[in-house]
Amino acid sequence: MAKLRIEDLKKIKESVKGTVNLRDGNARVKITVHMGTCGIAAGARVVMNTLLKEIEARQVQDVLLTSSGCAGLCSHEPMITIEVSGEAPVKYTKLDGDKTKRIFEEHVQGGKPVTEYALSMGSETTH
Amino acid sequence: MEKTYRTHLLLCAGTSCVASGSLEVRDALVDEIKKRELEDEVYVATTGCNGFCAAGPLLVAYPDGIFYQKLTPKDVPYFVEEYLVKGRVVKKHLFEPKKGSDPIPKISDIGFFSHQVLVALRNRGLIDPDKIDEYIARDGYLGTAKALMEMEPQQIIDEVLSSGLRGRGGAGFPTGLKWKFAAGATGSPKYILCNADEGDPGAFMDRSILESDPHALIEGMIIGAKAIGAHQGYIYVRAEYPLAIERLTTAIDQAREYGLLGKDILGSGYDVDIDLYFGAGAFVCGEETALMQSIEGKRGMPRPRPPFPAHKGLWDKPSVLNNVETYANIPQIIHRGSKWFSGIGTEKSTGTKVFALTGNVKNIGLIEVPMGTPLRTIVYDVGGGIPNKKKLKAVQVGGPSGGCIPEYLIDTPVDFESIPATGAIMGSGGMVVMDTDTCMVDVAKFFLEFTAEESCGKCTPCREGTSQMLEILTRISEGKGHAEDIDTLEKLAKVICASSLCGLGQTAPNPVLTTLRYFRHEYEEHIHDKRCRAKSCKPLLKFWVDPEKCKRCGLCAKKCPVDAIKWEKKELAEINLDICTRCMTCYRACPFDAIE
Numbered sequence A: 001m002a003k004l005r006i007e008d009l010k011k012i013k014e015s016v017k018g019t020v021n022l023r024d025g026n027a028r029v030k031i032t033v034h035m036g037t038c039g040i041a042a043g044a045r046v047v048m049n050t051l052l053k054e055i056e057a058r059q060v061q062d063v064l065l066t067s068s069g070c071a072g073l074c075s076h077e078p079m080i081t082i083e084v085s086g087e088a089p090v091k092y093t094k095l096d097g098d099k100t101k102r103i104f105e106e107h108v109q110g111g112k113p114v115t116e117y118a119l120s121m122g123s124e125t126t127h
Numbered sequence B: 001m002e003k004t005y006r007t008h009l010l011l012c013a014g015t016s017c018v019a020s021g022s023l024e025v026r027d028a029l030v031d032e033i034k035k036r037e038l039e040d041e042v043y044v045a046t047t048g049c050n051g052f053c054a055a056g057p058l059l060v061a062y063p064d065g066i067f068y069q070k071l072t073p074k075d076v077p078y079f080v081e082e083y084l085v086k087g088r089v090v091k092k093h094l095f096e097p098k099k100g101s102d103p104i105p106k107i108s109d110i111g112f113f114s115h116q117v118l119v120a121l122r123n124r125g126l127i128d129p130d131k132i133d134e135y136i137a138r139d140g141y142l143g144t145a146k147a148l149m150e151m152e153p154q155q156i157i158d159e160v161l162s163s164g165l166r167g168r169g170g171a172g173f174p175t176g177l178k179w180k181f182a183a184g185a186t187g188s189p190k191y192i193l194c195n196a197d198e199g200d201p202g203a204f205m206d207r208s209i210l211e212s213d214p215h216a217l218i219e220g221m222i223i224g225a226k227a228i229g230a231h232q233g234y235i236y237v238r239a240e241y242p243l244a245i246e247r248l249t250t251a252i253d254q255a256r257e258y259g260l261l262g263k264d265i266l267g268s269g270y271d272v273d274i275d276l277y278f279g280a281g282a283f284v285c286g287e288e289t290a291l292m293q294s295i296e297g298k299r300g301m302p303r304p305r306p307p308f309p310a311h312k313g314l315w316d317k318p319s320v321l322n323n324v325e326t327y328a329n330i331p332q333i334i335h336r337g338s339k340w341f342s343g344i345g346t347e348k349s350t351g352t353k354v355f356a357l358t359g360n361v362k363n364i365g366l367i368e369v370p371m372g373t374p375l376r377t378i379v380y381d382v383g384g385g386i387p388n389k390k391k392l393k394a395v396q397v398g399g400p401s402g403g404c405i406p407e408y409l410i411d412t413p414v415d416f417e418s419i420p421a422t423g424a425i426m427g428s429g430g431m432v433v434m435d436t437d438t439c440m441v442d443v444a445k446f447f448l449e450f451t452a453e454e455s456c457g458k459c460t461p462c463r464e465g466t467s468q469m470l471e472i473l474t475r476i477s478e479g480k481g482h483a484e485d486i487d488t489l490e491k492l493a494k495v496i497c498a499s500s501l502c503g504l505g506q507t508a509p510n511p512v513l514t515t516l517r518y519f520r521h522e523y524e525e526h527i528h529d530k531r532c533r534a535k536s537c538k539p540l541l542k543f544w545v546d547p548e549k550c551k552r553c554g555l556c557a558k559k560c561p562v563d564a565i566k567w568e569k570k571e572l573a574e575i576n577l578d579i580c581t582r583c584m585t586c587y588r589a590c591p592f593d594a595i596e
Helices: A006-020 A039-043 A045-057 A097-109 B015-019 B022-035 B073-085 B132-137 B141-149 B153-163 B177-186 B204-214 B212-228 B242-257 B288-295 B322-336 B338-342 B375-380 B441-453 B461-476 B485-501 B503-507 B508-529 B556-558 B585-589
Strands: A027-033 A063-067 A080-084 A090-094 A116-119 B007-012 B040-045 B058-063 B066-068 B191-196 B232-237 B273-278 B319-323 B353-361 B365-370 B392-397 B403-408 B429-435
Touching: A006 B132, A027 A045, A027 B242, A039 A045, A039 B153, A045 A063, A080 A097, A090 A097, A097 B585, B007 B022, B022 B040, B022 B212, B058 B365, B073 B319, B132 B212, B132 B242, B141 B212, B141 B322, B153 B177, B153 B212, B153 B322, B153 B338, B177 B212, B177 B319, B191 B212, B191 B288, B191 B322, B204 B212, B204 B242, B204 B322, B204 B353, B212 B232, B212 B273, B212 B319, B212 B322, B232 B242, B242 B273, B273 B508, B288 B319, B319 B322, B322 B338, B353 B375, B365 B375, B365 B441, B375 B392, B392 B441, B392 B508, B429 B503, B441 B461, B441 B503, B461 B485, B461 B508, B485 B503, B485 B508, B556 B585
Parallel strands: A027 A063, B007 B040, B191 B232, B191 B319, B232 B273, B353 B429
Antiparallel strands: A027 A080, A080 A090, A090 A116, B007 B058, B058 B066, B353 B365, B392 B403, B392 B429
């Protein structure tokens, strides 16, 4: 595999920008399932599988599904973050398969966040 | 007297806005304001996210309360000219926030998030650790590029020194100084090592960084290697972290594929490679010299210092061993500058600290706060306070080497000066909140059980001393304490602290010493009154209902799983000790604390 130079780092940053910052990409929604040890122990795999099934069953093309490590609030896992392009990201907590399904229907497809399961909207500060 | 400005400009530093360039806008603003000589009139600061992520980079101007959106550095000179100098609202960037309150709280309104400042954990929740491209997209490996291509080793060391970064593994030794010693040492090859053993029970700061952002560690080690003149690094990771090992392995493989590890990194001419070494379950192998013995294939036991590892470490060669969190701060210190880092925290304890906040607190999780944050803020604002309407009793900091800080000292700031003044140590970041149902003798016993078991046995004070202290504490918790036990514990503790070979023994008595300092009355009650006020030490419990406190509600009888409690409506409850299995369900059920 090719050895990188500094210009390549910048090129990668540009090309990946669309997935890390939705505004610059093609996806309409980005879903991040938090899968640190805490999330996995609490049941994040069920949440992830539910989302994969929903995406497949509904033949959805414009949703980016990814995972990340621990989001910090370990006692409230399983957690996911839903970011609809043009809106603030919403963090959902204490999820299971059924709640995840409902969030996919109502928020991802329907555009309306499920306030009962939502913890917060917005992103953390990196100074 | 505090300075008054005529205008405050607050720029959002939430992740979305930062990704869209809000920090570049901030820098451009600061420059332009300086050029126009307005620094004494206009104050520029960053704030947390208020949810309008689609409009970022976002700026709110006070006292007008005007929102400006989608600013770029190019817009700044015009903006400063129009708004700050001529006082005219810049219509092009005007933003009208939606009227009416959103039912979902803003992240900046939630105490758990709003008090945190992410430096070591800057990528948390945002990247897939198995995709190196996502790390690069968030300015990954730019610190490495700068260090390898533009800086001499001495410059790197100077930058780390002026940042004020102190070791995050617990000892708080200035990182720049450690690197300076190793850089100046004679011997080859030199080694750059990472302590990812994280043995403290209840601590998971390092695990989180390893699982969620392994490249931050890799970058930190590459930069450290250049600083001291090493080309080989080892990460000593405990085998009990399988997910961390998996993610680290993937990260190292991907870095090697991209040539970010290996020969001639980024065309700089500098080589660095990193390999993993797995621990085998010994707490003592988290001690630097024992760790190095373990890598050499020997039994992990510490050795006397001097010589210090910076001069004679792994295989007797100059080595630097730093903690995971320490390394995770390095890439940003190099990329953004030491001045940025030292601006966070306090004068002597710069930067942030990651804590694993656990115990009797509502928001259990991983937090990163600026040094100097009071414990009170951490427990109540970040942690959300004590659940089940209980009251705070103490906060245990520093794991088995640390100590208990009592409730009345809750305003103590967390930094390397204030915490040791209470008798505890900062430690690697374990923070256990304890409510009034906690028995402090039991806490000391719990930690001594751990350290006595983990003592390697090489030196007598630790090997014999910890077992002796444990034996005394066990007797006390069983109601078999002797009058002279407290004095014996104190004497033993002082000897063990003063004469143990390594940090394990030197700090093992700390939980005993701090609980004696602040909760001596509990020890005395256990010994003389045979009473455990927290109702935790079972041998001291009588399983007897106090007729003066019992409100005759019958809850205990209803909850008892073996029907051992006799109760009629409005009558005193009575526990039949022949049937009672001592399960303590009745203690937890009674709302009036009536069972002794």
